[in-house]
Amino acid sequence: MHPPTPRTTTAARTLAQSTVVVLLAALAFLGSGAGPAAAADGDVPWAVSTASNDFGSGRQNYRYTLNPGGQLKDGLVVVNRGTTPLRLTVYAADAFTSEAGRLDLVTKDAKSTGVGAWVRTARPDVTARPGESVEVPFTVAPPADVPPGEYMGGIVTSLTDGAGANQRLGIRIRLRVGGELKPSLSVNDLRVRYAGTPDPFGKGDATVTYTIHNTGNTILSARQEVSVSGPFGRLGVRAGQIDDSPQLLPGDTWKVSVPVHGVVPALRLTGTVALVPLLTDASNSIAPLPTVETTTHAWTIPWSLLLFLAVLCGLVAGGLAFRRRKTGLRAQA
Numbered sequence: 001m002h003p004p005t006p007r008t009t010t011a012a013r014t015l016a017q018s019t020v021v022v023l024l025a026a027l028a029f030l031g032s033g034a035g036p037a038a039a040a041d042g043d044v045p046w047a048v049s050t051a052s053n054d055f056g057s058g059r060q061n062y063r064y065t066l067n068p069g070g071q072l073k074d075g076l077v078v079v080n081r082g083t084t085p086l087r088l089t090v091y092a093a094d095a096f097t098s099e100a101g102r103l104d105l106v107t108k109d110a111k112s113t114g115v116g117a118w119v120r121t122a123r124p125d126v127t128a129r130p131g132e133s134v135e136v137p138f139t140v141a142p143p144a145d146v147p148p149g150e151y152m153g154g155i156v157t158s159l160t161d162g163a164g165a166n167q168r169l170g171i172r173i174r175l176r177v178g179g180e181l182k183p184s185l186s187v188n189d190l191r192v193r194y195a196g197t198p199d200p201f202g203k204g205d206a207t208v209t210y211t212i213h214n215t216g217n218t219i220l221s222a223r224q225e226v227s228v229s230g231p232f233g234r235l236g237v238r239a240g241q242i243d244d245s246p247q248l249l250p251g252d253t254w255k256v257s258v259p260v261h262g263v264v265p266a267l268r269l270t271g272t273v274a275l276v277p278l279l280t281d282a283s284n285s286i287a288p289l290p291t292v293e294t295t296t297h298a299w300t301i302p303w304s305l306l307l308f309l310a311v312l313c314g315l316v317a318g319g320l321a322f323r324r325r326k327t328g329l330r331a332q333a
Contacts (some may be wrong), residue, residue: 012014028084033038037092045082046128048157048169051075051135061171063282067178069144076136076155076171080128088157090136092119095152095172097254105154105170115153115173118142126157140175148179149217152249174219184216185277187294188253192228192271194263194300206260208239208271210294214248221247223276223288226258230266237262244278265300 050059055074058145064072080086093105094116106112122137138155156170190210206228214220222245229236239260248254277289 006055025253044159044167044169045080045084045086046086046157046159046169047079047081048155048171049077050081050171060128062173062277063175064124064140064173066140066142066177067176067205068146068148070178071139071141073137073139074247076138077133078128078136078157078173080130081134083130085127085129086159087125088159089125090121090157092121092138093154093156094118094169095154095249097246097248097252101254103152103172103247103249105156105168105172105308107166108156108158110184112153113138113149115175115241117218118146118175119153119155121155140173142175142177147217148177149181149250150219150275151175151177182216182219183218183220183277183279183289184214185220185222185248185275185292186213186215187211187273187275187292188213190271190273190294190296192269192296192298194265194269194298203262203264206263206269206271208258208260208273210256211274212245212248212254212256212275214250217250218279219247219249221278221280222243223278224256225274226260228260228263229272230264230272231268233270235264235266237264247280267300269298269300271298272294 014302050062051074052058053075055062062074068071076090078088078090089108091108092115093108093110094112094114095103095105098104106116106219118140118141120141122139126134126136128134134157152172152174154170154172156168158166158168160166188211191208193207193209195205195207208226208228224242224245226239226242227236228239237260239258242256242258242315245254246258272293272295275292277292279287279289281287
């Protein structure tokens with residue numbers, strides 16, 4: 001098996017087509033309370049929570065460490081908060097980083113190759129009477145040949161109404177497969193574009209674009225710094241505060257565009273991107289890793305200044321020619 005596949009527009013499009021109304025705990029932690037998850041807009045008639053067992057009680061999500069070929073059992077609790085019986089579909093799904101920068105889960109009809117393929121629920125659906133709480137057991141069993149690293153997925157409950165709209169609630173699963181962790185980020189497709197200024201002695205704006213690629217086997221976010229400088233590192237300008245990237249799964253990419261203001265058109269610009277990978281451990285402590293720095297170059301022609309100098313040279317040359325002509329006319333007289 002292979003690590004989770006990179007974020008693709010196909011996965012995002014599949015999710016959009018499902019007309020998801022709500023997807024809670026799969027997107028983020030369930031908050032500070034120990035109670036069952038509740039819909040943010042209050043229109044979902046059920047809630048989900050982790051089962052209380054040897055793994056603990058009141059867990060906000062599922063976190064496991066297993067060796068390749070290992071196996072464990074856990075449970076999901078579904079609570080019917082409505083006034084009519086509910087029959088919900090229950091399934092496991094892989095996670096991906098959405099276009100909005102949040103961890104999301106693929107839909108049931110999308111193929112899962114990671115956590116979504118290694119988790120088996122005891123039943124494909126669950127029925128709960130009003131006010132009833134039902135536990136759905138599930139098994140996590142990564143294959144014996146799975147590479148080490150971190151994987152993300154989740155358990156999802158969904159309800160499709162008569163109009164075809166789909167409501168989902170889920171809890172995410174973060175699985176670490178035993179072996180060496182190799183966190184790594186790279187900067188790809190780094191480019192600098194410069195927008196000039198009509199003022200021949202003024203400064204313009206540059207736009208630095210790049211793609212962050214999680215090339216390791218751990219889930220990472222990145223602290224970012226961007227700067228633009230002239231030849232020999234002179235006339236350097238730093239971009240303003242840049243938000244940290246979202247958490248990226250192994251193989252995921254994230255496109256970034258950063259404006260840099262007050263850049264002198266110094267013929268040859270150097271754009272520099274420095275990333276500090278941020279690794280979150282099981283206790284939610286964030287550890288910064290060694291900085292990854294990448295540079296690129298771009299030529300900038302100060303057309304306004306060149307035009308000004310050309311006009312100035314023309315005026316000087318014209319003035320000298322006029323003076324020589326006037327001097328020659330006086331000599332002839």
